[in-house]
Amino acid sequence: MRRTAACHLATSRIPPMTIPPFSPADLKAGPRLALLGEPDPDTLAQCLVAMANTDGGRIVLGVDSDQAIHPGVDPAWADQCLRVAQTQTSPHIQVSWQEEEAPSGTLIILQVSPTDQLHSLLDGRVLVRAGSVNRIVLGPELYSMLRNQTIAGEDALAGSASAADLDFDQLEAFRRQWRRTSLAPRDETLNRFLGALGVQDPQQVPTMAGLLLFGNNPQFHIPQARITFVNFKAMPGQEENRDGHRYARREEITGTAPQQIVRAWEIVRNEMDMHSVVTGLEREDRTEYPLSVVREVLVNAVAHRDYSLTGRAIEIRMYDGYLEVSSPGSLPAHITVDNMLDEHFSRNPNLVTGLYHLGLVEELGLGIDLIYNVLAQHGHLPPEFDANAHRVRVRLRKSKNPPRSPSHWEHSMNQRQMEALRYVADEGAITNRELRALCPGVSAETLRLDLNDLVERGILLRIGAKRGTRYLLKQSSLGK
Structure with missing residues (x-):
């Protein structure tokens, strides 16, 4: 007997399968058929993602x-298993x-239908169906899948705009700078250059990226391409504003993406408290938050926000204890809060490339590493990243790393690891070379494995690569 039901919002009625009478022996797993005898949410989530990314x-x-006879499955358990599995996929799979x-x-x-979206597990893994198995996609294949998605962001044409809406003086200056710093052909026409850069289409209609980089208005x-800055710091004699909120300053920042970044950075810098530190005969002025970190956070917000979302601006909020920057849109593609240090993908690659050649992006793909590294060098807590389907938020804490007692480490770590954590607690970070100096006579491979173990246990964060690798305390890891 066949029953079709809509168990919850994630399900819908489908046509009956053409297998009368139904027999397990009639089935053979393949690209479009997966057999799960005793389903568990993790395996089911992998199958959902793989089929949605392939042909359904x-x-x-x-x-x-193996086509062995199975006593079936409890529908209530299957329903619960499906519900949990669907929470482990992004975006949601119908x-x-x-x-x-x-x-x-x-x-x-x-039944899973193919979609024009790229689906992943919450840990960032992207899978496809390969024969009767689910295969993880990596490297160039993954990048190709990401770029082939339907794009409604920076590549979208601004139908109300024309070539007259672009500042060609800025474009010519940019092209001259590009030629000095790249291998672009010298005889390339301006229109071909703009098309290759993603600024306009062959009919010279500007793209969203073109207007963001070089638009007159x-x-x-x-x-929606704007920034709202609000300083909520308590000020002596401060009174409520007309909207009932207390704030010391509010600014609406507009212009091109480069202009917004520069103006927002200037405003935040001017609103930060400053103090002087004297070391020997040298005096150094320091702000509440390292200026290079603030600049990188602002660049990331402008470069990676979802510009297809209307009615929402980037928000910068300054409080007594922290600075918060919220950017509209979810994290792109397979990027998650947990893997953003290791994985790199840009929602707006043309915009990022333009900002890079304008000198606003220091080195492609290393912005998050820089934020963690500089905060550690200045003794600050690591940044707090938070993301959902509607916005990505980063919070910088004004407070510094508090001193920590090592007593609760000793039951689960060797002496070398305890030495490493004491060093990180005092200095903010440690390198392989610094650990070798702390532990003379121990092989480099042993020390590398010690650090990797602390990373895998969620105690340290690894940033950088090869000789530039540094290890930082993961937020609150030693306070647990």
């Missing part, structure tokens, strides 16, 4: 892949549900 297909719960009575028990048939066509 069906997942049968209650039949083993699934259709069908029950089939077989001699061995109830079988559940889930970007906000006329992209009103």
